[in-house]
Structures are given as structure tokens and as C-alpha cells.
Amino acid sequence: MAYDEHIVDRIDQIIRSKNIPYYHKKMMGGLIFMVNDKMCCGTHIDKSRGESLLMLKIGEVAYHKEIKKPVCLPMDFTGRPMRGYIFIIPDGFDLDSDLEYWVELALNFNKEQYG
Numbered sequence: 001m002a003y004d005e006h007i008v009d010r011i012d013q014i015i016r017s018k019n020i021p022y023y024h025k026k027m028m029g030g031l032i033f034m035v036n037d038k039m040c041c042g043t044h045i046d047k048s049r050g051e052s053l054l055m056l057k058i059g060e061v062a063y064h065k066e067i068k069k070p071v072c073l074p075m076d077f078t079g080r081p082m083r084g085y086i087f088i089i090p091d092g093f094d095l096d097s098d099l100e101y102w103v104e105l106a107l108n109f110n111k112e113q114y115g
Contacts (some may be wrong), residue, residue: 003031004052007043010096014103027069028077030055036114041106044087054088054099056106059113084109 008024015022015033016110022035030044032055054073058066063084066072073093074081094098107109 002026002029002045003043004045006055007052007093009082010099011041011043011103014100015107017109022106027093028055035107035110038110038114040110041103046087049089051090054093054102056086056088057084057109058086058105059084059109060103062109 011033015035020035022033022040025032025034027039028042028044030042032042039048039057040069041057041068044053045051046053053073060083063086066086067074071089073087074087075085075087076082088102093102
């Protein structure tokens with residue numbers, strides 16, 4: 001298993017509570033939540049850090065604001081960060097309210113772009 005099922009369950013509850021259609025897709029070494037047939041958010045176990053990270057597609061405007069937070073990392077699989085995507089370390093989404101903040105940020109970007 002390349003993702004944390006507990007985090008997946010928590011994200012499922014948030015998105016389901018908003019009555020937004022979505023599905024899961026295994027990719028990028030984890031499990032992705034697809035909304036409007038586009039990557040929205042997901043989870044990934046970072047082998048080098050040994051922890052589960054939250055992955056989000058938030059767009060470039062939000063990225064420049066959020067990346068300054070100590071719980072945020074650039075989403076980088078190839079040595080070059082992916083524009084508009086971000087990783088959140090576990091301290092940044094331990095609380096349900098924090099996880100909801102991040103998932104809503106990704107859902108709002110998805111809605112603006114595709115919905």
C-alpha cells in the first residue's frame with residue numbers, strides 16, 4: 001500500500017459531506033481524488049521522509065501564498081517542482097479543521113478551473 005487509508009477516509013468524509021462527485025485513482029505513488037476528471041488532492045507516502053503527505057492541486061496564485069507556511073513543501077518528483085501543486089506534512093493536517101482547509105482550497109481551485 002502506497003498511501004495511508006486513514007487519511008483517505010478523512011478526505012472521503014470531507015468531500016462526501018459537500019455532495020461533490022469524485023472518484024479515486026492510483027497514481028503518483030499514492031491515491032488521488034479526481035473531481036471533474038482532474039486531480040484535486042490525494043495522499044502519498046514519501047519514502048525519503050517516512051511519512052504520509054497530503055497532495056493538493058491549488059493553482060499558482062494560492063501556491064505562492066501557501067508555500068511560505070512551514071507545513072508546506074513543493075510537490076517535486078523529478079527535481080523540478082510542479083507548478084500549482086503542493087505537499088502538506090502531517091503536522092499541517094492532523095486536525096480535522098486543518099485537513100478541511102486544505103481540501104477546500106483544492107476543491108475551490110478545481111471548481112474555478114473545471115466546474
